[in-house]
Amino acid sequence: xxxxxxxxxxxxxVDQEQGVRIELDDAAVDGLYANLCRVSSTPEEVILDLALxxxxxxxxxxxxxxxxxxxxxxxxxxxLAALLTATVQRHEQVFGRLxxxxxxxxxxxxxxx
Numbered sequence: 001x002x003x004x005x006x007x008x009x010x011x012x013x014v015d016q017e018q019g020v021r022i023e024l025d026d027a028a029v030d031g032l033y034a035n036l037c038r039v040s041s042t043p044e045e046v047i048l049d050l051a052l053x054x055x056x057x058x059x060x061x062x063x064x065x066x067x068x069x070x071x072x073x074x075x076x077x078x079x080l081a082a083l084l085t086a087t088v089q090r091h092e093q094v095f096g097r098l099x100x101x102x103x104x105x106x107x108x109x110x111x112x113x
Contacts, residue, residue, distance in 0.1 A: 032068050046077035056102065 034050035041047065048070040055062065072080065092098055099105050 034067070036064060038066075041074075044073065046072045046074060048072070057106075 032050065034052060035056060036051045036053045038049040038051075039046065040049075049066040050068040050070070051064045051066045053062070053064050088098065
């Protein structure tokens with residue numbers, strides 16, 4: 001894919017309400033892996049706290065450091081929810097159903113490992 005002067009891909013996202021193409025500059029973005037997300041909200045905002053749980057099958061009480069907090073208004077959160085739903089549905093169509101209950105994915109006795 002060709003790059004725009006801002007470093008993003010040509011044909012970037014289109015703001016459907018305004019009919020304006022948005023070009024994103026991701027040249028200086030920091031990547032983050034998270035396997036834990038806590039969602040909370042206020043009347044004005046949705047707050048996503050992202051973290052890495054190094055031992056997801058571990059003890060019932062763990063202290064995990066939140067590494068990133070994303071704050072969205074409810075309109076943006078609704079758009080994000082729709083985009084994430086569509087993305088997961090496309091993935092499942094190609095690769096099969098994603099089981100979110102880790103106990104159903106584990107084969108055998110995990111305490112023996």
